[in-house]
Amino acid sequence: LGLLKTGDPLAQENATTALWNAMVDNEQSRADLIKHHGMPLLIQQLMAGTAIGQELAAGAIWKSCANDASTKSDVRQAIPGLVNLLRSGTPAAKEQAAGALRSACVNSAPNKLELNRVNGISALVDVMRAGTARAREQAGAALANACANSSENQKAARHANAIQVLVDMVQQPAGLSADMLECAVAALRNLCVNCPDNQMELARCGGVQPLLMLLRAETRPQLLEYAAGAVWKACTHCEANRAAVRAHGVRAVQNLVDDPGLSPEIRRCATGIIKIVDVAPPAAL
Structure with a gap:
């Protein structure tokens, strides 16, 4: 995490890679990320990292909330950056961002509202129209989760021509x-x-x-x-x-x-x- 704070862009990219690898099938590493205030540093990578750093940061955020409901509030602050990545990231980064949003929206009304606030529904629909096969799959799942029990996102999806x-x-x-x-x-x-x-x-x-x-x-x-x-x-x-x-x-x-x-x-x-x-x-x- 220290390299994410002070390293040059390549060092930050390498640090994000190490974090991503550490979190693969490792619940303790995911918990440590939140405990040691790593989420803001990943969000920094989402917004200003290298292309690979952005992709890996989105993937690390996805892993942090995929199986742990307690991280949902921490992930909320990442939603604007994830939506930005859906709009302007590489194809691989869009897949990771959509996957992170897919997990972030499961049983989390506040995260669904935050996604709505930053116009994330239309970004998901755009990926479903023109993304890679894997990105489209994650965007479709994210849309399904975001619209479950959310009248605001149901309306936004209709306006984005999702149906x-x-x-x-x-x-x-x-x-x-x-x-x-x-x-x-x-x-x-x-x-x-x-x-x-x-x-x-x-x-x-x-x-x-x-x-x-x-x-x-x-x-x-x-x-x-x-x-x-x-x-x-x-x-x-x-x-x-x-x-x-x-x-x-x-x-x-x-x-x-x-x-x-x-x-x-x-x-x-x-x-x-x-x-x-x-x-x-x-x-x-």
């Missing part, structure tokens, strides 16, 4: 990793929870139909759960989305309800869809 970007991913999944597709669907779900405006925007984008296609064809449990949850939450305040389910998806949803091999959560979401669209189960063939 169209996400629907495009789900409609054209070729080239997307399984994790990226899961992140996109989870983000759509979280954007729609108790948000009539976002549900209507999803309808305008034709977003329910590709989600229903996943319910017909997908076998991965996590993606099925996210897709069923997204359809359910999209229908709570939007008749257009309920109509889309009635027209194109009742049988697929009922098949999920009736499948004892699926998880309770998938079947719960599917049952919620059937109830909210207010249809009788389809007749057996």
